[in-house]
Amino acid sequence: MADLDFSAHRQAVHLTDEDIARHKRFVGLEAADLPRIAAVRPIVMERVDELTTMFFDFLRGLDVATPLFRRGDLLDEAKRMKREHLIAMVGGVYDRAYVELQLELGLLYSKVGLDTRVFPGAFYHLMNTVGAIVMANAGDDPQKAFQNFMAVKKIGFLDIGLMIDIMAAEREQTISIQQEAIRELSTPVLQIRDGLLILPIIGTLDSFRAKQLTDSLLRAIRANRAKMVVMDITGVAAVDSRVANHLIQTVAASRLMGATVIVTGLSGDVAQALVSLGVDLGTLNTVGDLQGGLELAERRLGYRIARQADSSLETA
Amino acid sequence: MGIPILKLGHVLIASIQDALTDNDLIQLRDDLSSQVGWSRATGVIIDVSALDVMDSFATRTLRGIADITKLRGAKTVIVGIQPDVAFAMIQLGLDLDGVTTGLDLDEGLAAIGRGDRGDAGHG
Amino acid sequence: MPVMGDDGITVTIANESDIVTARQMGRALSEQVGFQGSDLTIIATAISEIARNIVTYAQRGEIVLRPVTANSRRGVVVVARDDGPGIPDIARAMQDGYSTGKTLGLGLPGARRLMDEFEIQSEVGVGTIVTMRKWLRR
Ligand SMILES: Nc1ncnc2c1ncn2[C@@H]1O[C@H](COP(=O)(O)OP(=O)(O)O)[C@@H](O)[C@H]1O
Ligand SMILES: [Mg+2]
Numbered sequence: 001m002a003d004l005d006f007s008a009h010r011q012a013v014h015l016t017d018e019d020i021a022r023h024k025r026f027v028g029l030e031a032a033d034l035p036r037i038a039a040v041r042p043i044v045m046e047r048v049d050e051l052t053t054m055f056f057d058f059l060r061g062l063d064v065a066t067p068l069f070r071r072g073d074l075l076d077e078a079k080r081m082k083r084e085h086l087i088a089m090v091g092g093v094y095d096r097a098y099v100e101l102q103l104e105l106g107l108l109y110s111k112v113g114l115d116t117r118v119f120p121g122a123f124y125h126l127m128n129t130v131g132a133i134v135m136a137n138a139g140d141d142p143q144k145a146f147q148n149f150m151a152v153k154k155i156g157f158l159d160i161g162l163m164i165d166i167m168a169a170e171r172e173q174t175i176s177i178q179q180e181a182i183r184e185l186s187t188p189v190l191q192i193r194d195g196l197l198i199l200p201i202i203g204t205l206d207s208f209r210a211k212q213l214t215d216s217l218l219r220a221i222r223a224n225r226a227k228m229v230v231m232d233i234t235g236v237a238a239v240d241s242r243v244a245n246h247l248i249q250t251v252a253a254s255r256l257m258g259a260t261v262i263v264t265g266l267s268g269d270v271a272q273a274l275v276s277l278g279v280d281l282g283t284l285n286t287v288g289d290l291q292g293g294l295e296l297a298e299r300r301l302g303y304r305i306a307r308q309a310d311s312s313l314e315t316a
Numbered sequence: 317m318g319i320p321i322l323k324l325g326h327v328l329i330a331s332i333q334d335a336l337t338d339n340d341l342i343q344l345r346d347d348l349s350s351q352v353g354w355s356r357a358t359g360v361i362i363d364v365s366a367l368d369v370m371d372s373f374a375t376r377t378l379r380g381i382a383d384i385t386k387l388r389g390a391k392t393v394i395v396g397i398q399p400d401v402a403f404a405m406i407q408l409g410l411d412l413d414g415v416t417t418g419l420d421l422d423e424g425l426a427a428i429g430r431g432d433r434g435d436a437g438h439g
Numbered sequence: 440m441p442v443m444g445d446d447g448i449t450v451t452i453a454n455e456s457d458i459v460t461a462r463q464m465g466r467a468l469s470e471q472v473g474f475q476g477s478d479l480t481i482i483a484t485a486i487s488e489i490a491r492n493i494v495t496y497a498q499r500g501e502i503v504l505r506p507v508t509a510n511s512r513r514g515v516v517v518v519a520r521d522d523g524p525g526i527p528d529i530a531r532a533m534q535d536g537y538s539t540g541k542t543l544g545l546g547l548p549g550a551r552r553l554m555d556e557f558e559i560q561s562e563v564g565v566g567t568i569v570t571m572r573k574w575l576r577r
Contacts, residue, residue, distance in 0.1 A: 114349035400480035408549035
């Protein structure tokens with residue numbers, strides 16, 4: 001999985017203003033928190049380098065985090081961004097720019113393949129340290145210091161929420177890109193002669209895949225100037241009325257482009273079942289097996305076939 | 317703006333240049349039906365490759381053209397439906413059953429030369 | 440002329456050339472939102488059908504095109520409004536092949552198939568509002 005580089009296809013993970021507002025609501029961040037955070041700011045600023053180092057020391061101790069420490073260049077980048085992030089955390093402004101910074105950091109982590117699960121732990125550790133520092137500097141009002149720290153903690157949770165969103169979206173994207181690649185591989189449209197394409201369909205045919213398959217077939221018809229297509233459905237897992245209707249649509253769309261589709265591999269039993277379900281197979285050109293379908297297609301294209309065609313192929 | 321109709325031997329060729337308004341299409345239908353009459357054309361090719369969409373109105377009108385020209389002894393071939401357009405037409409529920417279709421102008425001319433029947437794109 | 444505002448693009452529909460404008464604007468907006476390939480044609484086709492219904496049955500109305508975001512999904516919304524005669528039997532109007540205009544009767548049901556979401560509100564003597572959405576696959 002890690003060997004495939006899909007980064008070129010990747011779109012930026014998108015978090016909207018609504019998403020940001022929702023995250024703030026989740027952690028109960030309110031206006032009253034801002035002066036409290038401001039009070040903590042000088043304390044954190046004074047120790048920002050120390051806190052950054054500590055955060056990465058904590059990560060270093062976890063073996064799931066080793067991918068990050070193997071990449072010297074990215075590690076420095078991550079440290080720089082983390083430092084910037086710590087400053088922003090107590091900066092009092094939690095807008096898009098703040099989220100962008102998180103996003104960048106999140107992308108960097110996911111680029112090295114860091115496990116999402118290390119973050120809550122690392123964050124918890126960081127927050128504890130910040131808490132200890134704040135309380136140590138509480139002076140004569142520990143109650144107030146505690147309140148201030150709780151406000152900062154909300155930002156900590158806001159960050160975790162955002163980070164999880166980002167990484168989940170990233171992962172989802174990776175999965176969908178990979179699925180797409182697999183799908184494409186599994187529906188090859190092959191030209192076997194001038195003007196003749198063969199489309200062997202294998203596996204399950206849901207409506208998304210049917211759409212994709214039709215799309216690539218139509219493009220192939222144009223690119224190859226195909227006039228006949230043999231669509232072999234022997235390998236389709238379960239041909240029910242939904243699948244059949246998808247196939248009928250694919251055939252109809254091909255026809256609009258001037259190509260005739262011959263469907264092969266539809267067994268008599270299945271055909272009968274479909275008809276009894278009310279599927280109109282009348283518009284389909286069907287031939288029992290792939291070989292027969294190819295021979296019929298070649299004949300229609302005007303190719304002469306050496307072997308004498310057997311009469312059962314005339315059913316189309 | 318009307319759609320120019322060219323004559324090539326016994327074939328009339330109308331190439332739609334741009335996104336069409338309904339009036340343009342109606343105009344095309346009327347122009348073609350009169351020209352088929354006096355030019356004694358045996359075939360009509362409508363090239364729709366520049367069309368951005370084929371909605372139910374356009375489809376119905378093109379079918380109408382095929383019917384009218386047939387009554388006047390000419391066969392109509394619609395060529396150049398783009399993959400995206402074909403895909404959207406099918407999802408909408410449209411078809412051109414009974415009308416010959418082809419990939420492009422060459423295919424259209426070949427279909428008229430062969431005298432293809434209208435129920436399959438080819439053969 | 441289409442009007443662009445904070446609330447998206449509004450295209451007044453009063454004659455058949457406005458149908459072309461509406462679907463072209465819809466395609467352009469969808470492209471900006473990130474739609475590609477056949478989805479652009481699908482959205483434009485649905486807009487064409489709904490805009491034509493306004494011209495045919497209500498004479499005038501408007502189409503508003505907007506980008507939308509919900510649950511971090513992006514998409515486009517198309518709202519078609521008119522104060523024409525309204526539709527007495529919406530369920531029938533939504534059936535394939537039903538037409539009071541002797542046309543194919545595929546506009547409303549077809550647009551519903553083309554888009555991801557489709558709502559229609561209509562009241563006789565008041566008018567019709569069709570709202571359709573298409574979402575980007577993430
Ligand atoms: N905006 C509208 N105002 C009034 N009636 C409408 C409107 N849109 C659709 N209708 C009604 O719904 C029917 C079905 O519409 P549609 O599916 O587009 O098919 P068609 O336009 O071919 O009739 C129309 O025949 C008409 O009676
Ligand atoms: Mg209509």
